Amino acid sequence: MTFTRLQKFRAGSLVAMIIMSLAWHGAAQAADWASVIMYHRFGEDQHTSTNIRVDQFKEHIQELTNGQYTVLPLNEIVDRLETGESLPDRTVAITIDDAYQSVYEIAWPMLKDANLPFTVFVSVEGVEKRFPGYMNWDQIRELRDAGVHIGHHTYSHSHLPLMSAEEIEADINLASKQFQAELGFVPAIFAYPYGEYGSDVKAVVRKIGFKAAFGQQSGVSYSGHDRLELPRFAMSENYGGIGRFRLAANALPLRVTDVTPSDNFLKRNPPNFGFTIVEDYGDLNGLSCFSSNQTGGAVPIEKIGDSRIEIRLAAAFKPGRGRINCTLLGPDRRWRWFGSLFYIAK
The missing domain is CATH 2.60.40 (Immunoglobulin-like)
Incomplete structure (x- = not known):
């Protein structure tokens, strides 16, 4: 079978159009931002301000697994933002602060069943001293061994802006010592207790050498963002309805300086x-x-x-x-x- 010059031209044009279409589609789906979601407690109805109800959390997981989103480990997102490697549109990270027992008993089984990665920012004193409602080191090691990403959340979970630079550094270093002893490493990503920080707090976090630090201000993390002021959308009973969750997971950056x-x-x-x-x-x-x-x-x-x-x-x-x-x-x-x-x- 032979092709005329016109047929060859048309075939070549069709291939070129397909390639251009695929390239445009890929570019349209590329992004340099991600929405980071934050939780604390699960099914602990006595703590309304920091708790998410189980039925609400189920809705969040169903939304994240409906095919519209890409849920990635937080450390991978931070690395991509730093290197400039693109992210899929609607990239989401799941983070959980403090290491409460309900993470181990409720959230982890649900996230594991849905094959969704997540980060736990561990507040060390509550674990070390066996405060009521906290996980223990054996449970945290089990999460680590299963691939859960562990983040740094200080030792005492204090209001850092009220502490001196020396006190902040000592508190963080004490937690780091325990992380090294119990987990074999010191987490490279930090979360400010209560989301509170100021210039002096940031200076200590920068001096210690954390790769990134997250607050609790709402917003979208993007490639040009200050790595020590990355935002998160906090979810709780009063602010964890599916409508607000969709708004957060679909949010776009408002880039400012x-x-x-x-x-x-x-x-x-x-x-x-x-x-x-x-x-x-x-x-x-x-x-x-x-x-x-x-x-x-x-x-x-x-x-x-x-x-x-x-x-x-x-x-x-x-x-x-x-x-x-x-x-x-x-x-x-x-x-x-x-x-x-x-x-x-x-």
Whole structure:
């Protein structure tokens, strides 16, 4: 069988179109961001603020295994963000703080059945001293041996912004010593207790040499993000409905720079909060910001030039933790998200 020159041209054009289509599809699915989800307790209804109900967690797992998402180990995501290697769109990581017993008894069997990787950030004192409701080292070793990623969550789980640099370093090093003795390694990824940090805390974490550190401010981790201020979406009974979970798992980054104040441990309350948007998202009139110290809707924002956003809050934050979250509707009805968490001393 012979082909005419026209037939050969048409066949070659068809092959080229297929290759271009596949290349475009692959590029469309590539991303440099991931949503990181955070839990604490499972089925412990007496701890409403940190607990997720089992029925809620089942819904989350069903959502993550419906074929739309790629759930990867947290350490792999951190490595890819650092090297610039692309991630699949809708990449999600599962993290769990503190190492409560319900992780071992409830969450791990459910995640294992669904073949979903996850990280446990271990607060060492609770394990070491056998605090009620915590796992023990034998159970944590069992998780480690099964491939569960273990993260660093200090020794005492204290409010780090209230401690001196020397106290913070000593606390972290004490935990590291126990990790080495009990697990044979020191975790390279850190989570701030309560999500609280300031410039001084970050300086200690950087000095010790952690590869990355996660807070509890809402948002999406992306390749240009400060590795020691990576965000997570916290899930609890009151904020763990399937609607909010889908919003978090589908979130897109709102890429910003020049955030003020630069220190999350507030010296001025309320803060003069502002940031510069570093990508062209088109019309910014849909940008909305919300503050935990104000009810009744979005706070007023001032747009300066094409990309600078400034917010002046009418009231001070109460002592403890305060939050500002900013969102902008993106493609496919997915929300771009940037959040800040502040610590306010009494």
